[in-house]
Amino acid sequence: MELRAADEGAIRERPESFPGVKEVPGCRGCEPVRAVAIEGSEEAGWVGTVGHLSVFAWVVGLSVAAPPGRMDVLGVLCLAMLLIGYPGAIRRLFFPGGQIRLWLPVLLASLAAFPVLLLSFGWVDGELAAGGRRGAVFSGLRIAERALVLVLAVEAVTSSVDIAQIAGILERIGFRGLGFSLGVAANLLPSLHRSWVCARESLWMRGGFRAQRWRALRLLFLTVVGNTLGRSREIAVAAECRAYDPERSRPAPVRKGRLDGWLVVLCVASVLGVIFLG
Amino acid sequence: MRYSTRELVSLAVFGTLWGAIEIVPGSVLHAMGLPLSGVVMAASGLFVALVGRRFVPRAGSVLFVGALAALLKLFSVGSIVLGPMIGIFAEAGMAELGLLATGGGSALSFAVAGALGVCWTAAHPFLTGVVLFGRDFMAIWSGLLDAASRSMGMDAGQAVVWVVAVWVGARVVAGAAAGWVAWGVGRVLLERVYGTQSSG
Numbered sequence: 001m002e003l004r005a006a007d008e009g010a011i012r013e014r015p016e017s018f019p020g021v022k023e024v025p026g027c028r029g030c031e032p033v034r035a036v037a038i039e040g041s042e043e044a045g046w047v048g049t050v051g052h053l054s055v056f057a058w059v060v061g062l063s064v065a066a067p068p069g070r071m072d073v074l075g076v077l078c079l080a081m082l083l084i085g086y087p088g089a090i091r092r093l094f095f096p097g098g099q100i101r102l103w104l105p106v107l108l109a110s111l112a113a114f115p116v117l118l119l120s121f122g123w124v125d126g127e128l129a130a131g132g133r134r135g136a137v138f139s140g141l142r143i144a145e146r147a148l149v150l151v152l153a154v155e156a157v158t159s160s161v162d163i164a165q166i167a168g169i170l171e172r173i174g175f176r177g178l179g180f181s182l183g184v185a186a187n188l189l190p191s192l193h194r195s196w197v198c199a200r201e202s203l204w205m206r207g208g209f210r211a212q213r214w215r216a217l218r219l220l221f222l223t224v225v226g227n228t229l230g231r232s233r234e235i236a237v238a239a240e241c242r243a244y245d246p247e248r249s250r251p252a253p254v255r256k257g258r259l260d261g262w263l264v265v266l267c268v269a270s271v272l273g274v275i276f277l278g
Numbered sequence: 279m280r281y282s283t284r285e286l287v288s289l290a291v292f293g294t295l296w297g298a299i300e301i302v303p304g305s306v307l308h309a310m311g312l313p314l315s316g317v318v319m320a321a322s323g324l325f326v327a328l329v330g331r332r333f334v335p336r337a338g339s340v341l342f343v344g345a346l347a348a349l350l351k352l353f354s355v356g357s358i359v360l361g362p363m364i365g366i367f368a369e370a371g372m373a374e375l376g377l378l379a380t381g382g383g384s385a386l387s388f389a390v391a392g393a394l395g396v397c398w399t400a401a402h403p404f405l406t407g408v409v410l411f412g413r414d415f416m417a418i419w420s421g422l423l424d425a426a427s428r429s430m431g432m433d434a435g436q437a438v439v440w441v442v443a444v445w446v447g448a449r450v451v452a453g454a455a456a457g458w459v460a461w462g463v464g465r466v467l468l469e470r471v472y473g474t475q476s477s478g
Contacts (some may be wrong), residue, residue, distance in 0.1 A: 064409055115418055143415055150409070154360045163352050170345060174279060177286040181346055184290035185297065192294055222467055225329070228291050229471050236287040244283055 047085075048257030049169065050264065052160040055085065058267035059153040063146055065275045072138075074274070075145045082149070086156035093155045104151070112144035168252035177246040184235055188228060195227040279338040289339060292330030293346025296323040300351050300362060308362070316399040317449055320369050321456040323347060324395040327370060328388050328457055332464030337378060340391070344370020361406040368402070369395040373457075385461035392457025393450045400446050 047055075059078050066074045083090060094101055115136040167179040199220055203209075209216050257263075281289065299322050307315035327343040348366040351359055376391035407415050423441070 060409065118418060118422070139417075150360065158352060158359070163349055166352075167349060170349075175342060175345055176279060177281055178342070178345060178349075180283075181286045181290040181293060181342070182349055184287055185294040185346055185350060188291060188294045189298065192298060218463065218466075221463065222470060225291070225295065225467060226470050228294070229288065229333075229467075232287045232291045233284075236284045239283050239287070246281060246283060246286055 046257050046259050047160075047263065048255040048260045049161050049165045050254065051257045051260040052157050053169075054260070054263045054267045055081070056153050056157040058271060059149060061267070061271035062274060063150060065271055067274075070274070071142055071146065075142070075149055078149045079145070079152070082152050082156055086152075086160065089152055089156040089159060092159060093152060108144045108148055111147055112140040114143070115140045164252050165254055168254045171251035172254075176251075177249070179252040180239075180244070180246060180249065184232065187235065188232060191231045192224070192228050195224050195231075199223040199227070279336075279342060281334065281336070281339075281342075285334045285336070285339075288333045289330060289342050290346065292326050292333070293343045293350065295326045296343060296347035296366070297350025297353075299323055299326065300347060300366060301353055304351075304362065314448070316365070316402065317396060317452050320365070320396045320399045320449075321392070321452045323366065324369060324373055324392050324453065325456040325460045325463075327373065328392060328460035329464040329467060331377065331382065331388075332461070332468055335382070337382075338374065340377060341370050341374045344373075361402075364406065365398070365402050369398045372398045385458055388457035388461040389454040390457070392455070392460065393453035396449045396453030396456065397446060400449050 059082070062074050062078060063071075094104060116133065119133060119136045163182065164179065167175075167182045170178050202223075203216060203220055300319065304319050307319060323344075324340075327340045327347075330343050331339050344367050347370075348363045351363050351366060373391040373395035376394035377387060380387035380390050382388075382391070404416075407419070423438070427436070427438075
């Protein structure tokens with residue numbers, strides 16, 4: 001649960017209305033401290049992490065399982081559900097940061113035009129040629145529609161579920177310590193970049209890759225990884241000093257929504273329905 | 279898979295490296311659409327993961343590094359992350375299977391793991407092609423293959439054999455080379471970092 005600054009006044013007035021906030025007794029002479037209790041899971045309104053991932057799996061499942069004749073209708077259904085459920089996703093997809101992402105509509109238009117162009121030049125035959133120009137147009141539209149639906153679903157799920165939540169789920173299915181490693185990895189990225197820049201500049205000053213390319217590349221790799229491993233050992237020592245134990249650490253909390261269970265049931269049932277009933 | 283704090287941190291280093299390779303040059307190569315860019319990326323990533331295996335010589339470590347790299351791929355610019363994420367995870371899984379099957383304690387075992395991992399890139403476009411673009415796209419592909427084989431004066435069966443042989447052979451060679459080199463580089467790196475040939 002995220003504690004917003006605007007909530008702080010309300011929490012002070014009515015702490016009992018905020019189930020996630022608990023009073024922790026302060027030390028002698030100190031006031032009690034109000035802290036956000038991080039439990040194994042936390043409430044996230046109507047749809048939580050599992051719900052968002054179910055919707056994504058539903059879209060992918062329908063795209064794979066749909067019979068050829070039904071994909072038009074199912075694609076439109078998926079598109080409508082995504083636009084209703086994630087109204088901001090299409091804007092973020094086509095206009096990230098207020099500027100148009102031009103390559104995406106160009107790519108979709110190219111996909112739609114691809115079968116027609118192939119047919120016009122006579123480069124294909126078989127199933128596509130048998131359908132004629134009209135068949136090629138519909139084929140192109142289906143390809144573009146499916147690509148748009150899936151890209152939109154990826155945008156929706158990545159904007160609704162953060163990486164720590166996915167790491168939390170992976171920890172629960174066996175990847176213990178992945179959340180910790182992900183934190184370390186995010187911490188190491190700038191250090192890795194610095195190490196890479198320093199090693200590359202040093203190599204350049206000694207002639208770069210002009211002679212003994214293979215040896216130079218190997219030394220560059222060894223230097224960068226060696227430096228990063230040195231930094232990582234400091235992190236490991238710091239974690240051990242704070243008594244971090246991967247065996248006893250709890251996985252990152254996963255946000256639960258009120259509709260998650262229903263969404264899972266609906267998504268699984270509809271995909272199974274499409275598979276078995278057509 | 280249960281690792282100590284030090285092992286987790288070591289795996290994080292190699293996951294970060296693979297992730298960084300996928301985020302920066304990977305995005306550029308995929309955007310440029312260069313041929314065999316998937317093979318280059320898979321071989322580079324598996325090379326890093328297999329060097330990591332020398333540091334954490336336990337079952338599942340390559341898969342763990344792959345999972346970390348796939349999660350870091352979410353930081354990548356643009357919305358085309360689903361295919362690469364599945365690819366990274368599957369390549370790591372295939373390499374892990376290769377290590378499990380061959381024991382994972384020799385250069386040959388690393389070469390087999392690398393070859394298996396990179397071989398996934400041969401199947402990957404077909405899988406993601408079906409998921410992303412549907413059966414229509416497969417019909418176009420098969421039509422193009424027929425047309426190309428006719429224009430080269432080959433029958434379809436002969437063309438398929440040649441295409442598959444070159445398609446898979448290039449990957450086996452690249453993956454095996456990556457695994458073989460990873461074994462040697464990992465040994466040198468272990469000596470440099472710990473002054474020994476086994477992780478601390």
